[in-house]
Amino acid sequence: MVRAGLSTEGLVRAGAELADEIGFEQTTPAELARRLGVRTASLYSHLRNAHDLKTRIALTALEELADRVSAAVAGRAGKDALIAFANAYRDYALEHPGRFAAARFPLDPETAAASAGVRHARMTRAVLRGYDLAEPQQTHAVRLLGSVFSGFVVLETAGGFSHSAPDAQESWTEILNGLDTLLRTWPTTS
Amino acid sequence: MVRAGLSTEGLVRAGAELADEIGFEQTTPAELARRLGVRTASLYSHLRNAHDLKTRIALTALEELADRVSAAVAGRAGKDALIAFANAYRDYALEHPGRFAAARFPLDPETAAASAGVRHARMTRAVLRGYDLAEPQQTHAVRLLGSVFSGFVVLETAGGFSHSAPDAQESWTEILNGLDTLLRTWPTTS
DNA sequence: CGGATTTGCCTAAATGGATTAGGCAAATGC
């Protein structure tokens, strides 16, 4: 019997691909084993359990997403940075819907604190440097951007905007323009 | 053996309560049967399958949410209506996290088209009447509001804002102020 | 190179959820 060369890392990578193809919810040890031509029980030398698999996929998705955003934002400021951030985020979600769903998998607090989620928060604040907001307004802005980006992309990937004009891309562009305007005027908002 | 008095409607109601207590994901026929002191198989005279249970809970959650929003928006206009809409939405989610999760359960297109989801869209447009936006800007605004409301509340209920100052309520208020400003100035935005 | 050890995937088995088929008793109609 030829060995399949399983490893935790390989399983997580294969799991991430599987998630993009069949959905994160459906990405289970049994499916993954089928895909790899291996018995389900064999995965348990490399994974603690099904939850562990999902958590690991979530963590790598968060890393990938942070890497993309980080690369996009580097060397940009102001509206430029805002748009680059937003597009990197959305493009990742559209290219990798399963991984994107994974990135929203609820992590227990310690795991979350050690995840790339904190990089996201830092990068959002970095983008906002271009808008010169004082606390606590800056925190509100971080939360606004997080809400809009994730909310829009979740609705879009769930098919919420499909088959209706204008297309999602157009709304996205307009919304980013609007956010830029809002952030520039926010300090003086009543 | 005394009969339990099961009915589709009763199961869905009990399922919605269960979802608020243990989470929508965990709301399965087996859990529901345990909760009702009944064998799992007995549910299948009233429900087609597990997916059917979740779909029905989702549909009632959408109705409830639409009812709340509808009552909140009635007799209000402009910023008043915007804030009433937003608060009705958020309050429902905070009071009924399981039902709120259910309301985001992916429905097949025909089911979605016959659901209260369309009432939500209509009510959002009604709120926007106070802002006098022309198409396609109005559609962009519908999508922006949907994104912010759902994005914010999902992040909040997932614990994204907990244990950090300022508290979520404050950000929510500021964000609504910001949206109001943005909507009033949007037509003239570059 | 060859034997010992480690490692890796396997088979076997327990547990539990989803689902279907068929039975029996309670409710209902007359």
Next chain:
DNA sequence: GCATTTGCCTAATCCATTTAGGCAAATCCG
């Protein structure tokens, strides 16, 4: 009161998760 209907039950199947233990391939070491 009896016949019919209805409703929940038992029984059984299938599939996913998870654990335990075995055997062979890879690796190590002399």
